[in-house]
Amino acid sequence: MRAVGYQHPASLDHPQHSLDSQELPDPQDLLNSQHLADPEYQLSPEYLVDPKYLVDPEYLVDIELPDPSPGADDLLVRVEAVAVNPVDVKVRRRELPPPGAWRLLGWDAVGRVEALGQRAGGFAVGDRVWYAGPLNRAGCNAELQLVDWRLVARAPQSLTSAEAAALPLTSLTAWELLFDRLRLPQGSDAAAGQVLLVVAGAGGVGSMVLQLARQLTGLTLVATASQPEGQAWARHCGAHQVIDHKLPLRTQLAALGIEAVQWVASLSHTDQHFDALVDLLAPQGALALIDDPNPAAINLLSLKRKSLSLHWELMFTRSLFQTADMAAQGGILQRVAELVDENRLFSSCRQILGPINAANLTAAHRQLAGQLAGQSSIGKIVLEGWD
């Protein structure tokens, strides 16, 4: 099968290659992903040598790999479209496969079921499915991918594969954040009169937090976005009000008649906003976060006086730990597909960069790297089909 991936630099045969493997971290240590949640971890300078493909942590390669075979719980999926996410870039920068092996990124896919393991219930060959999948297996940047059936649902019928590919990872993150972590009640009257502040509301996850909260709760939604285009997008996704996270939050909220917020979804740059968010939170309020804040900028004790709570959401937790409730992810994706087909949710796909290949994925990762460095982002970037 065709695929797009990257290798341990020591696997590369290049005349200018002069790495001393003694100086490299143990690739097994890197592979086990324990660095993923560690913002302190950066690629060591040993990797940042010439040639070009070692200098550039966004560099990816078109490769040919053997077709995989499904295990008992697996679906084998022929991938039709994929989206990219900040996690791709984080893993690319922080994780190295063992020498000789390839690491495939990509955790947002739509494709057709091509074969099933004997325990993979509820699906048939030819079903068009969508999923984000687990972090600790080969990603979806490949013609064929294996994924545990409990993480999968049928894709919405009303969307193209490209449109649908924008949704799984961000919908799962947004749903889990709202309903599993913050445990918000559902229903149009649920939490009516309370305010959810969505920091970075125009981004990929923000788009879905706003859509889901608008459709399934009675919350008043205030999003932050710094650019006019992002502000318009956040409103389109369901924000009742939009403010600019580059200006003081309290002043802008006060101008809207809002003195405190009961809920915060802090989706980006939590460390920069933390003190202001704690100041704005109502007593007994809750803040959910998904990013990698600098711990030194987070004064945990500042949460005590108001009895606040802090909730991490990582979309990969259920699959990484094979939790007893991991099939909840299939259930969420099924419910999201229904809401899409009822025209209650729409795709956050904003750019289709062309077919799935190394050049297009590298271009997509460069945009993500800019976002991680602080550039504002709107919706999702998708790749579709194979050359």
Place this chain on the structure above:
Amino acid sequence: MRAVGYQHPASLDHPQHSLDSQELPDPQDLLNSQHLADPEYQLSPEYLVDPKYLVDPEYLVDIELPDPSPGADDLLVRVEAVAVNPVDVKVRRRELPPPGAWRLLGWDAVGRVEALGQRAGGFAVGDRVWYAGPLNRAGCNAELQLVDWRLVARAPQSLTSAEAAALPLTSLTAWELLFDRLRLPQGSDAAAGQVLLVVAGAGGVGSMVLQLARQLTGLTLVATASQPEGQAWARHCGAHQVIDHKLPLRTQLAALGIEAVQWVASLSHTDQHFDALVDLLAPQGALALIDDPNPAAINLLSLKRKSLSLHWELMFTRSLFQTADMAAQGGILQRVAELVDENRLFSSCRQILGPINAANLTAAHRQLAGQLAGQSSIGKIVLEGWD
């Protein structure tokens, strides 16, 4: 009325007194309690001069003060018994009243209603009531105290005032921690099969977390206590299993067949146990805490991989911020009184130190100071009546 309190050192007329008021923090800054949640804050060395009563932050004085008059929402209560809590010592060390004023400590009281404000509904003169009360008003170390009726309930009929005085603050803390912060469901089948680990289960709050969780949920309760007497007390309070927090937690839990816990109530020395608790928590688990951990010992990012949440409980939040739901505290105390009178909860009173006066309160505070410094503690210390 008689009372027990302390003053700003500058108010004291003593020949050896040589404080330079220029060196003192602004007493108003201290009075507003914002330092309460700040473990970095310590009394500055300027206070720690001779004479004896300036050296000793546990030093308290018998005084005579004017009788207070109830505001519209107040009950005026004639105090019959009080308990002491670590918060008394923390406030004594961290907060100074303005020069000339007295600060009265004490947030656990049983007494008789002597007068009512016009909005103080549901009570009558002569009612025996119990409450913890708010941090930002005069405490209960006085013959007469004002307290907002929404924080109060009738005391259980089956307990003496001394026995009952041990319960309000710890019951409120434990109830809020379990049912408002962790949002555990109630019912004998609720959360059955899940494990709650209660660190410092033999202490004041631990005693009530164990009793309430045993009576109102189906959780398996594992308490930690380091001394045999505390271990027996934790079992008496409802722990199914008891382990020693001075030995490795994982090994002891594994010996009980427990590989992970879904819930943690970390009631003391959270900073010392944090890494071990995160290691033990099941994915999607939750940790509640009430103490003042050293932030440098808390790696917040370690919570991300498992999508864990962290919940502060401060019993004073509702009253400090006059939240819309502050009457929930009266409701909790009413429910606890019912459970006591149904013989489903018992008093955690373990010592009655005699009548309420400066000598006995100072002795009680010394015991609390030892607990804050790491000595193990069992149940509560109570004072009853007036000389």
